Amino acid sequence: MTRHGSHRPVRLLLVLVLLGALAAVLVVWGPSWSSRLTLEGIPALGPECVVQTAGGEVGLDRGEAQRATTAVAIRDRGQEADTSGIDEAVLQRLAEGPPGDAGPSLSCRGSAAGDLLEQQVTPTGLTPRAERLREAMADVFGDQDLGGFAPGGVNRAGESTHNDGRAIDVFFRPVTEENRRQGWLLAHWLVAHAEDLDVQYVIFDDRVWSARSSRGLWWDYDAPAPGNEILRHLDHVHVDVLRGNPG
Template sequence: MVLATVLVLLGPGLLKSLGSAGGLLPTAECVVETSEGEIALDRDEAQLATTAVALRARGMEAPDTTSIDEAVLQRLADGPPGDAGPSLSCRGSAAQDLEVQQLTATGLTPRAEQLREAMTEVFGEQSLGGFAPGGVDQGHGGDSTHYDGRAIDVFFRPVSEENRRQGWMLSHWLVAHARDFNVQYVIFDDRFWSAHISRGQWHDYDAPAPSNEILRHLDHVHVDVLGGDAS
């Protein structure tokens, strides 16, 4: 109770210093690494920030972000200095009571189709793959969620610094909205995020062929949704 009172009195400046001092906010839903240190966000703030940044990048009208620290918005828009990479992470949480779904006409399950529509609304038309009407049964690993219609690949080709930063902008948005759309995994640029890992950090992704840009997910963001109780 005392700590809560102090936080209210001293405001977001203290939150920033706590976040950068060895991660003293273990219950933060999301964290953005900025030039000013780690800044904690709740889920709504992370969703607002990632959506606004994506819309502004397209020259579209964006929601009001005056409540969000400018350092957060700048980092999400520009990425880390020097090299593209993850800046935002959110805690993972996988729903346990979902029904198993069948393919829709697009070749995606309703959950995956809902996610595709939401991505299009924010990011516009994208270069997509990994699914097809009637489903796909080859071109991916043996247990791939693509075969269940639960996975979408969003391509950012050719592999370049700018395209990697665009891929991370999408990846951050997906992680911030993971609970709303039952996202299970996001894989991009040699890193992955999982709803099954509650701490929510990005982890190194060990591709089966380290020299293969596609298998390392350097040229595309892979996102899949939870499959339900039987998955």
């Protein structure tokens, strides 16, 4: 009994050390692991969308997120918008961004449709899905500085959704805090409406959101070299739509 009992403190110490090491790893790598796990379809619990406000997280269903992001965009253009039933703290955070940093404030679960058919490029240089997205943005945000597509198509190096006519760049130049705030108004609106508009990716300001993420978290965007303002998507919001399956 004495010999067996003497091993218990050592085993307990080893367990505590291993738990401590695991906790440290999760603190450092947790967000990265979370992003990778969600891409594998692990289901998430809780509200469909979340807004980080000064008072903490506020959960919204998708319809509420769509109403909130649309109202903020319309009010930013100096027009009246219906904000009844929407938490004022949500509207304020979406309109102003976090204090000192116009980064992401809203996240929504991804919901990529799996029954879409692949589409061909139209004379505008966009697929019908991408054209529908462009029209929806114009209805809410008015005239925008657009790029990334052209009649007859574009031919960018490597694999690019721009080459398929599925991507649009919305420019906010020069890179300033006000333009970053404006960019996030659009980025949040796109995420909230991603399910209805078949959005696949939204990339802006060193962040990326994916419709294939069941938790819908934003994560760091790994820009290719040389990592300038354009490649880091600091001066424009990139949005593309789902390809669909071959008919």
